[in-house]
Amino acid sequence: MRHVSFVALLALGLGALTAVCGNHLPEAAALNLNERFFDEVRELIKRRMETKQVPLVVDEVALQNQRSYDNVPIPAASVPVPVLVENWPTDQHSFGQVTAVSVDPEGNPVIFHRADRYWDVNTFNESNIYYLIEYGPIKEKTIYVLDPKTGAIKTGWGSDMFYMPHGMTIDAHGNYWITDVAMHQAFKFRPFESKPQLVIGKRFRPGGSVKHLCKPTSIAVATTGEFFIADGYCNSRILKFNAAGKLLRSIPQPPEFLSLQVPHAITLLEHLDLLCIADRENMRVVCPKAGLKSSHGEGQPAATIQEPDLGRVFGVSSYGDIVFAVNGPTSMLPVRGFTIDPRSEAIIGHWGEFKNPHSIAVSVNGSALYVTETGTNHQTNRVWKYVLA
């Protein structure tokens, strides 16, 4: 054994933490988590070394080459701070659960909502089959384009198309990339068209093969046209495709050491060639190499952001080299927004106050940030606007 890298230690430690805490941080977590955390790390490393389950030898030089952006924190002055826009929207909306928000190339916030549908115990059976197919798709428009200044609805579409909306990402060309957890499919649409240009997954047929998806959550699209699907609630994997929809790779892919638990949202940081994942039930953000310009670095240890106050991460979005995230209800932790520097693997800011945030998006020019919530009525199903100052 030559070196035990910090990354390997941290990864083991996080595994230990998850093993100890399960999906719920104990309420006294904030008090003595650090101490217990390191005890657990030490204990786990000892056990792993005895049983030789995980190689602890990591080539530090190769690692440094792969991750040369490491330990170069972003100067505080250049980190934008989200500031809430009060009284936005000026008129109240009457959306259903707003599961996704994205910003179109013109700077309009666009939302995807469930209208009168809720995802509850009667939605899927134990084989992940959607129970309510015979009720047909949602009749109301599920997509609304909003005015960035007032929040008023400018236009909408997406009626009679979707059953249980989840993710929506608008790419640089204005294409809409949508996931529907009931249909177990991911789609690429031109706006206002009802026929998709691309479909991934089998309609209403969940599965774990490379042809199936199972409750897919989110899509990220690169300027190269390559795209990533977070798949999702059952398969806990990311699938990477070329622009034509040909599968290129699956993340994780053996011998990659990355175990996801409900990748709930994804965002690309193209400059760093990272795909940052809201790894919800692991209560962290992990950023493996996206492999956009070359496959160099694919399979290397992912940048990992996990701190005791992060909790279950529901949404991620990015601007430049910064990730903005929202957590969701996790034991007693505050539900709020986080500003993350993936290069130093650190949370560098906290902001906002939410109840059940589900999605976050930053506008293309970085001037605005939106957060949506999945509540129980028209007051709590809502959209928040922040400006990035």
Ligand SMILES: *[C@@H]1O[C@H](CO)[C@@H](O)[C@H](O)[C@H]1NC(C)=O
């Ligand atoms: C960003 O885009 C919005 C919406 O198109 C526009 O109103 C705003 O002036 C832009 N801001 C900058 C800094 O370019």
Ligand SMILES: *[C@@H]1O[C@H](CO)[C@@H](O)[C@H](O)[C@H]1NC(C)=O
């Ligand atoms: C779920 O529903 C499908 C279709 O009706 C059925 O084939 C399957 O056996 C059901 N699974 C369970 C566990 O009930």
